[in-house]
Amino acid sequence: MSYTNSSSMNFGSGNVRRTFEFGRTHVVRPKGQHQATIVWLHGLGDNGSSWSQILETLPLPNIKWICPTAPTRPLSTYGGFSSTAWFDAVEISEDAADDWEGLDASAAHIATLLSTEPRNVKLGIGGFSMGAATALHSATCYALGQYGNGNAYPIDLSAVVALSGWLPCSRTLKHRIEGSRDGIRRASSFPLFLCHGRGDDVVAYEYGEKSARTLSSAGFRNLSFRSYNGLGHYTVPEETDEVCSWLTANLGLGGFRLN
Template sequence: MGESSSKMAAPVILNATAKHSATIIFLHGLGDTGHGWASAMGEVSMPHIKVICPTAPVMPVTLNAGFKMPSWFDLTSLELDGPEDTQGIKAARDKIHQLISQEVQSGIPSSRIMLGGFSQGGALSLYSAFTHKEPLAGVIALSCWLPLRAEFPQAAVGNLDTHILQCHGDCDPVVPYKFGQISSCLVKKFAPNIDFKTIPGMMHSSSETEMKSVKEFIRARLPDL
């Protein structure tokens, strides 16, 4: 078991159907898999874009009484100033940076790679973007927060000018709407191109309105060459 338990399962990949010139890497939330978001992302993508939806490694999650489930890092609480799994967040970030560099090696410049995620995956996508030196095409942060926020702005070594779309439902019972707002205000201080969209009445999920914004964001930031 040992090492293999922390290895990621094969990601769900939607290959470009035209000449591949851009990539979106989208990270699911706690307890989900890459399949959870693949079809939704496929619907808002474009023919020249390859979509990668990786699946997090299975690990015991403190927040869920130690039950094992796909999780990017351990979650001990969803309190605003609760303890965080610093080591786990950084290890997960390294895996995401690896996925980005694999795309770069295959010929897609980092400026044509977009990162995104939902909930825990959105948190990881924000953290991974700001700790990545090379510029990315954009970040889609859904129903999430900025992890290890006490490290910022010092920890932000890149993507300070990158456009970020952050969406949050104002009825979210899991990741409170307030967390999203606090994260957005903090990020705005060092990365001004963040657009925070409130989705009225939405809980900890997605909606047509939100996906319409995601689709517009992808079209604006990753047009066909």
């Protein structure tokens, strides 16, 4: 496991600028042939280290995992108290204001991490909870070819995995993609894998299911949604096994083996 230095990014317009200081990034090197690189995003209040330890145990020897740590920032959901978070979330609801600036900053940070990977390696993003929401935002940026602020999205993504998450900025997604011929084309074939526990008491199952429906209606036809009876806001071997199988199939990986 290796580490990279923290980085900062400035986003904003006019006289208002916000600086996002990202934490330490943990890297799990492939044990076999390097065929894919996936940036994996932790949930609210977590860090890259905890997920790097989980990912290192998966039977996917040909994937390099990059596990960054989100900036520490004041959160509306915590009454202004600070926590590691990819963006500010007032609440998980279509009626809540979306933090486009924070989402774009995190998506840009992820794109920067992927930008130096070899050209022959497939690129993906995955995440849990708020990390899953950020991964889905990156998927919509890829389909549209631009971030929410209109700047060009530079990465050729091959797949996105979202566990126990939700789709931010969902209210305008269908309209934005329908207004882009390239967006319709990219969305229609892009592989998405969403998983959610029916017993989730943090990000309610209905939000995960509704996010899948919204993405599908917006044109993401190559989408799989899996639900798990009794599963709360955590992951279990059945879920990670299905993630491994899905990634192997959709990224054309070799070397997959279940223990």
